[in-house]
Amino acid sequence: MKAIIHRLTLLITSVLLSFPSMAELVILQYHHVATNTPAVSSISPQGFAEHMDLLEKENMVVVDLYEAMQALDRGETLPDRAVAITFDDAYLSVYENALPILAKRKWPFTMFVNTAAVDGNHNVAMSWDQLRDMQRQGGVLANHSVNHPYLIERPETLSIEQWLDQEIGHAQRRLEKELGISIRMHAYPYGEFNQDIIDWMASNGYLAFGQQSGAVSRHSHRQALPRYPASGIYANPKTLVTKLHSLAFPIKADQLIEPILHDNPPTLSFAFSSDDIRPHQIQCFAGGQGAISTKATRQDGVITVEAKADNPITAGRPRYNCTAPSIQQPSRYYWYSQFWTNTDIPNR
Numbered sequence: 518m519k520a521i522i523h524r525l526t527l528l529i530t531s532v533l534l535s536f537p538s539m540a541e542l543v544i545l546q547y548h549h550v551a552t553n554t555p556a557v558s559s560i561s562p563q564g565f566a567e568h569m570d571l572l573e574k575e576n577m578v579v580v581d582l583y584e585a586m587q588a589l590d591r592g593e594t595l596p597d598r599a600v601a602i603t604f605d606d607a608y609l610s611v612y613e614n615a616l617p618i619l620a621k622r623k624w625p626f627t628m629f630v631n632t633a634a635v636d637g638n639h640n641v642a643m644s645w646d647q648l649r650d651m652q653r654q655g656g657v658l659a660n661h662s663v664n665h666p667y668l669i670e671r672p673e674t675l676s677i678e679q680w681l682d683q684e685i686g687h688a689q690r691r692l693e694k695e696l697g698i699s700i701r702m703h704a705y706p707y708g709e710f711n712q713d714i715i716d717w718m719a720s721n722g723y724l725a726f727g728q729q730s731g732a733v734s735r736h737s738h739r740q741a742l743p744r745y746p747a748s749g750i751y752a753n754p755k756t757l758v759t760k761l762h763s764l765a766f767p768i769k770a771d772q773l774i775e776p777i778l779h780d781n782p783p784t785l786s787f788a789f790s791s792d793d794i795r796p797h798q799i800q801c802f803a804g805g806q807g808a809i810s811t812k813a814t815r816q817d818g819v820i821t822v823e824a825k826a827d828n829p830i831t832a833g834r835p836r837y838n839c840t841a842p843s844i845q846q847p848s849r850y851y852w853y854s855q856f857w858t859n860t861d862i863p864n865r
């Protein structure tokens with residue numbers, strides 16, 4: 518009898534595992550929507566309109582970021598091809614050039630606000646009145662710190678509590694006072710964070726988003742959520758389509774590696790269970806080095822991956838991106854990105 522139950526359990530488990538994880542969310546990250554701003558962090562208004570057309574053409578379901586994350590937390594399944602649109606830095610060009618396009622489609626989006634730029638009436642930043650108008654037209658405003666610092670570079674005179682209250686807590690209080698914001702979502706400036714910051718975010722109830730690419734699953738670490746940059750060289754619609762349809766490797770939150778570069782080149786290792794991925798089809802890539810040494814093996818249903826670049830990495834914020842095709846949906850790719858900050862480079 519025990520053996521039958523065991524076999525039955527195995528059968529049920531394998532049936533469940535044979536379906537690709539459905540709770541996937543792709544998050545897009547933009548900065549400026551303009552032609553007269555730095556190319557690396559900009560998309561033209563026309564380019565942005567084309568991206569929105571692409572979302573429609575590819576049958577993407579544009580969802581509210583916070584509600585989608587809440588749904589994942591409740592164990593609910595998101596619509597297939599769910600996508601959330603985000604902007605960082607409260608740039609005026611988003612208000613002028615992206616908001617009309619989004620409002621016309623009645624699509625939700627999130628704007629991460631660095632509050633000192635707004636409080637200081639910075640000439641490329643939105644005003645509180647414009648942010649309120651954005652809110653009325655379907656935008657959700659969230660936390661991007663006060664001064665947009667390298668958060669990992671804490672002033673020696675401050676404790677981690679003092680530092681993050683000064684940069685994150687204060688920004689949240691400004692958002693609350695000016696806009697009535699009560700939800701807690703933060704986008705790390707420059708996508709940089711360390712374990713202390715993760716811990717503070719978690720204990721203060723923030724969802725936190727980086728700038729490493731990849732899809733979100735219900736397993737994703739809630740204080741290290743990936744987003745696909747979609748500006749500059751990443752604005753190309755052809756490469757964006759692959760990302761829109763990407764799937765999340767079912768990597769549990771406890772597999773997260775602190776994104777600070779210690780050994781160079783760094784080693785990335787992670788493990789997960791999936792029947793929809795063939796280990797030998799997993800390949801990791803490093804910026805500037807293309808495909809890198811990737812070893813993936815399956816044992817007792819667990820796939821273990823280890824990847825390492827051949828050469829040291831010179832970038833300030835290097836990433837390894839790992840992909841693998843889905844067996845059941847061969848046109849879709851699993852995508853996971855590990856990010857590191859190279860603290861040897863002062864002006865990253």
Ligand SMILES: [Zn+2]
Binds near residue numbers: 605606661665706707
């Ligand atoms: Zn920013």
